[in-house]
Amino acid sequence: xxxxxxxxxxxxxxxxxxxxxxxxxxxxxxxxxxxxxxxxxxxxxxxxxxxxxxxxxxxxxxxxxxxxxxxxxxxxxxxxxxxxxxxxxxxxxxxxxxxxxxxxxxxxxxxxxxxxxxxxxxxxxxxxxxxxxxxxxxxxxxxxxxxxxx
Amino acid sequence: xxxxxxxxxxxxxxxxxxxxxxxxxxxxxxxxxxxxxxxxxxxxxxxxxxxxxxxxxxxxxxxxxxxxxxxxxxxxxxxxxxxxxxxxxxxxxxxxxxxxxxxxxxxxxxxxxxxxxxxxxxxxxxxxxxxxxxxxxxx
Numbered sequence: 008x009x010x011x012x013x014x015x016x017x018x019x020x021x022x023x024x025x026x027x028x029x030x031x032x033x034x035x036x037x038x039x040x041x042x043x044x045x046x047x048x049x050x051x052x053x054x055x056x057x058x059x060x061x062x063x064x065x066x067x068x069x070x071x072x073x074x075x076x077x078x079x080x081x082x083x084x085x086x087x088x089x090x091x092x093x094x095x096x097x098x099x100x101x102x103x104x105x106x107x108x109x110x111x112x113x114x115x116x117x118x119x120x121x122x123x124x125x126x127x128x129x130x131x132x133x134x135x136x137x138x139x140x141x142x143x144x145x146x147x148x149x150x151x152x153x154x155x156x157x
Numbered sequence: 158x159x160x161x162x163x164x165x166x167x168x169x170x171x172x173x174x175x176x177x178x179x180x181x182x183x184x185x186x187x188x189x190x191x192x193x194x195x196x197x198x199x200x201x202x203x204x205x206x207x208x209x210x211x212x213x214x215x216x217x218x219x220x221x222x223x224x225x226x227x228x229x230x231x232x233x234x235x236x237x238x239x240x241x242x243x244x245x246x247x248x249x250x251x252x253x254x255x256x257x258x259x260x261x262x263x264x265x266x267x268x269x270x271x272x273x274x275x276x277x278x279x280x281x282x283x284x285x286x287x288x289x290x291x292x293x294x295x296x
Contacts, residue, residue: 032198035193035195036193039190039193039205039208040189040193040209047224047287055233056291057287058287058288059223059288059291060291062184066208066210066227067227067228067229068208068227069196069197071230071232072197072207075202075234079201083282084201088183088237089236091233092229092230092231092233092281093231093291094230094232095230096229097228097230099294100290100294101227113182117278130203
């Protein structure tokens with residue numbers, strides 16, 4: 008297999024990621040760490056008491072996870088799972104039943120000892136077009152690498 | 158018999174930036190990974206530790222407050238954790254700030270596995286007046 012050189016230009020769009028949130032998905036996310044008690048994420052009464060909202064909301068960490076997935080799919084697990092970062096601000100709640108679309112656009116790159124740190128502006132919007140989260144992701148992409156054999 | 162809650166009520170003004178909490182250890186199981194991957198609908202998701210909220214766990218073990226809302230979160234990937242390995246988490250108060258009359262706390266945590274592999278770093282900004290967002294979000 009030949010040598011592959013990858014370059015990233017400012018303005019390049021990365022592949023969009025769409026997620027449909029359900030209460031079941033939220034419960035699994037919360038339960039995966041053994042958090043089984045009622046919370047603003049899993050229980051309407053707790054959400055009303057803590058947040059004053061009429062229903063549950065998804066943890067911002069779920070949006071963070073989805074942004075990480077989008078970045079990983081674009082840069083590859085070999086790169087992103089070792090050098091990747093995502094920094095996300097949560098602007099609006101994500102609720103069960105929402106469909107969230109994550110988009111990313113390359114905003115620049117800087118040289119690193121072992122490659123280039125590529126920066127991506129990230130935005131998450133719900134099905135109504137409201138922005139639910141914004142931030143930035145980065146990955147250090149080797150200057151040249153051999154992709155794994157099929 | 159009800160358990161006694163020995164936690165301290167948060168005094169935001171007195172909270173010291175740099176306060177480091179007791180280390181937290183746990184074993185990451187395959188079941189945790191599988192459940193997490195189902196929840197995030199991604200069979201290749203590599204960092205189930207995100208859902209464990211370990212950066213605020215030891216804070217919540219020490220302090221009690223009116224709850225919180227995650228305002229911002231940053232995650233640094235170093236190595237995906239492996240099922241069956243014991244993870245050790247070191248967490249501390251990285252910052253605190255007042256913005257538009259609301260109190261925020263920034264916690265930071267680093268996870269390392271039993272072989273010394275650095276797993277991840279997570280930095281979370283929590284708003285400590287969660288009812289304020291309910292008003293903003295419109296119920």
